Amino acid sequence: MRRILLSQGGGGEETWKLIKDVFLKHFSNEHLEKLEDATLLEIDSKIAFTTDSFTVNPLFFKGGNIGKLAVAGTVNDLAVMGAKPLYMSVGFIIEEGFPYEDLESIVVSMKEEAKTSGVLIVAGDTKVVPKGTADGIFINTSGIGKVLYEGLSCRNIKEGDLIIVSGGIGEHGACILAQREGIYMDIELESDCRSLWNLVERIISSNAEIHAMRDPTRGGLSAVLHEWARSSQVSFLVQEENIPIKEPVLGLCDLLGLEPYHLASEGRLVVAVPEKEAKKVLEIIKEHPDGRDAQIIGRAIPAEGQPKVILKTSYGTHRVLDPPAGELLPRIC
Amino acid sequence: MRRILLSQGGGGEETWKLIKDVFLKHFSNEHLEKLEDATLLEIDSKIAFTTDSFTVNPLFFKGGNIGKLAVAGTVNDLAVMGAKPLYMSVGFIIEEGFPYEDLESIVVSMKEEAKTSGVLIVAGDTKVVPKGTADGIFINTSGIGKVLYEGLSCRNIKEGDLIIVSGGIGEHGACILAQREGIYMDIELESDCRSLWNLVERIISSNAEIHAMRDPTRGGLSAVLHEWARSSQVSFLVQEENIPIKEPVLGLCDLLGLEPYHLASEGRLVVAVPEKEAKKVLEIIKEHPDGRDAQIIGRAIPAEGQPKVILKTSYGTHRVLDPPAGELLPRIC
Missing domain, CATH: 3.90.650.10 (PurM-like C-terminal domain)
Structure with missing residues (x-):
C-alpha cells in the first residue's frame, strides 16, 4: 500500500509531485493551477468569509467522509449568511504513513461536493507531520462567498418569529x-x-x-x-x-x-x-x-x-x- | 496549571467561554465580535486569497512562536503577490491538556504580529482533540488582501532579471x-x-x-x-x-x-x-x-x-x- 511520506510535506520535489498527482489532478481550475503564494480573484460585492477545521473520527462514515464534510461545512457557513459560495481554500495536515488511496478518495469527495454548489477550490496547503503527532488527517477549509441576501444575523430574531x-x-x-x-x-x-x-x-x-x-x-x-x-x-x-x-x-x-x-x-x-x-x-x-x-x-x-x-x-x-x-x-x- | 479541556472544543458553554476569555479578549474587532457563521466584509477591488497550516515544533523558539509564525506567514504570502493584508481567519486544533497559558501567549503574539501590518483577524474556529491525537497545537491561517500591484508571478521572470x-x-x-x-x-x-x-x-x-x-x-x-x-x-x-x-x-x-x-x-x-x-x-x-x-x-x-x-x-x-x-x-x- 502506498503511504504518505514525510518528504511529501517538505516543500521539495516530492511535495510538488503530490500536489500535481492528487490535488491539481482533482481540484484543477485556472486559479489553483497558477500555484502562486496567493490566488488573485475578482470580486465586486460584499463578501462573506469563514473558516473551519475538521478532525472528525472516524474519517470515513456512512453518508460521507472528512473531505465531503469539510466542503459542505464551509459551504453551509457561507449559505446561512445569505452568501453564494464562490471560492475555498483547503489546508491538509497529514500524518506520516497515511494511506495514499484514502487521501485520494477524500480529495475526490471534496471535488464532487464542491461541484454541487459550484464553489471553486483555489488555494491550498499541505503539511505532513511525523507518525504519532496527528491522527490520520485534519482538514481546514476557509471560504469566500458573495452576499446575495443581507441582514441575516443571530441578533435579528424578533418576538413572534x-x-x-x-x-x-x-x-x-x-x-x-x-x-x-x-x-x-x-x-x-x-x-x-x-x-x-x-x-x-x-x-x-x-x-x-x-x-x-x-x-x-x-x-x-x-x-x-x-x-x-x-x-x-x-x-x-x-x-x-x-x-x-x-x-x-x-x-x-x-x-x-x-x-x-x-x-x-x-x-x-x-x-x-x-x-x-x-x-x-x-x-x-x-x-x-x-x-x-x-x-x-x-x-x-x-x-x-x-x-x-x-x-x-x-x-x-x-x-x-x-x-x-x-x-x-x-x-x- | 490550567489546561485546555475536550469540552472547550465541543461547541457548548465551555467553548463559548474560551472564545470570550481568550480569542475575543485579544483579537477583538467589530467583525469578529459579531460571532456569526461567516463574517461580512466590504471589498472593492481585486483580492488575493491564501491559506497555510502551521505545525512547527518546538512551538516556542528564539525569535517567535507558532502564533507569530502563522500570522507572518499569511501576511507574507499576500505581500509577495502585491496585496495589502486586510483580513485573516484563524483555525486552532488543540490537543487536550495543552497549557491554557501557552495558548494565551500564542494568541497575544498573533495579536501583536497582526498589528504590525494592520491585518484584522475576523473569523475563527477551535477544535480540541483527545490527548495523543495531535501534538500540542496546530494553527491554520487564511488571508485576504487587496491587490495593489498587479502582474507579480512565478511565471514572470525574464532573462536578464x-x-x-x-x-x-x-x-x-x-x-x-x-x-x-x-x-x-x-x-x-x-x-x-x-x-x-x-x-x-x-x-x-x-x-x-x-x-x-x-x-x-x-x-x-x-x-x-x-x-x-x-x-x-x-x-x-x-x-x-x-x-x-x-x-x-x-x-x-x-x-x-x-x-x-x-x-x-x-x-x-x-x-x-x-x-x-x-x-x-x-x-x-x-x-x-x-x-x-x-x-x-x-x-x-x-x-x-x-x-x-x-x-x-x-x-x-x-x-x-x-x-x-x-x-x-x-x-x-
Whole structure:
C-alpha cells in the first residue's frame, strides 16, 4: 500500500509531485493551477468569509467522509449568511504513513461536493507531520462567498418569529457516535452531511423576509437556539413533538441516555422567519429534496429575564432545555 | 496549571467561554465580535486569497512562536503577490491538556504580529482533540488582501532579471533545527520570523517594475529559485559569495552537513527585477530595518535545455544546485 511520506510535506520535489498527482489532478481550475503564494480573484460585492477545521473520527462514515464534510461545512457557513459560495481554500495536515488511496478518495469527495454548489477550490496547503503527532488527517477549509441576501444575523430574531427546521436532527452526530462505539441499530444510521447552498438559494430568491439561518452542527439544535436566544434576547417555546427526529436517532439516544437536541447535524437548516412568511418558506423548503421533512417547531417569545429554550411536551407539560455543556462528543466534525 | 479541556472544543458553554476569555479578549474587532457563521466584509477591488497550516515544533523558539509564525506567514504570502493584508481567519486544533497559558501567549503574539501590518483577524474556529491525537497545537491561517500591484508571478521572470535577497537566509530553519536537536552555537541562532508587508509596501509604492517576489520558506532559497526556473523557463546564475548568510547558520550547516540554501527563512524576501530597476530596488530594501543586509545575488539566464540553478563559487568554479528533496526538516513551519 502506498503511504504518505514525510518528504511529501517538505516543500521539495516530492511535495510538488503530490500536489500535481492528487490535488491539481482533482481540484484543477485556472486559479489553483497558477500555484502562486496567493490566488488573485475578482470580486465586486460584499463578501462573506469563514473558516473551519475538521478532525472528525472516524474519517470515513456512512453518508460521507472528512473531505465531503469539510466542503459542505464551509459551504453551509457561507449559505446561512445569505452568501453564494464562490471560492475555498483547503489546508491538509497529514500524518506520516497515511494511506495514499484514502487521501485520494477524500480529495475526490471534496471535488464532487464542491461541484454541487459550484464553489471553486483555489488555494491550498499541505503539511505532513511525523507518525504519532496527528491522527490520520485534519482538514481546514476557509471560504469566500458573495452576499446575495443581507441582514441575516443571530441578533435579528424578533418576538413572534417562527422557527423552521429543514429535516431530521442529530443524524450526523448519531452516525459518528454509533460507528465509533461499534453500535449497530436495526436501521443503520447515516450522516445527513450535505451542502445546503441549493436549498438556501431557493429560500432567499423567493423574496420572503428571513431573520436568521444556521446549520446546527456542534451542540446541535440546542446550541443554535441558545445562541439565538442570547444574541437576540428572546426565549423560544418549542413543540417537542414537531421536531423531526428519525427513529434510529431516537433509538440511539434512548440507548445511551443522550438528548437528541444536542447532537450535531451537518446538512440541516434552522430558519427564523416572521409569522406571516412562515407558511411560504416552509413550502419552499418542503419542495426541495433536502427539506421534505421540514417542520415549524416553535416560536420566539419575550425573554422575561434570562433567555431560555422551553420545550412543550406532547403531554402539555413544559421543561427548560439546558444549553449543551460538558464533553459532548469530541471529534464530531 | 490550567489546561485546555475536550469540552472547550465541543461547541457548548465551555467553548463559548474560551472564545470570550481568550480569542475575543485579544483579537477583538467589530467583525469578529459579531460571532456569526461567516463574517461580512466590504471589498472593492481585486483580492488575493491564501491559506497555510502551521505545525512547527518546538512551538516556542528564539525569535517567535507558532502564533507569530502563522500570522507572518499569511501576511507574507499576500505581500509577495502585491496585496495589502486586510483580513485573516484563524483555525486552532488543540490537543487536550495543552497549557491554557501557552495558548494565551500564542494568541497575544498573533495579536501583536497582526498589528504590525494592520491585518484584522475576523473569523475563527477551535477544535480540541483527545490527548495523543495531535501534538500540542496546530494553527491554520487564511488571508485576504487587496491587490495593489498587479502582474507579480512565478511565471514572470525574464532573462536578464536580477535577483535580490533581503537578508541572511536560512535563519528560521537553522534556529528550529538547533533548538530541536539541542545544539547551541556560540552565537545563538534566532528565527527571522517577521511580517514583510511594510517592506513590500515600500517596494511596490516606488513605482519600480517588479517581476516576482517570494518569501523562501520550506525548501529555502533553493525551492524559490527552482520554482521560478521551472515556471518561467529560465536558469539562474548565482554568485555564491553574494548570498547573505550569517555565521551561526553557516556553522550549523557545516556541523550537520546541510546546504544552507535549502533552509527555510520566515522573514526574507526574494525579488526578481529587470536590471535597470535593480539598484533602485536594492536601495529601497537596504533603507528598511528588515533589509539592511540585502544583496543582488545573481541573474536569470537562458534556460538552454532543462532550467537549472547554477552557483558560481568564489574560486570561479560552477556547480549546479539540486532542488530540495527528501525529508528536509519536518515541522519547520
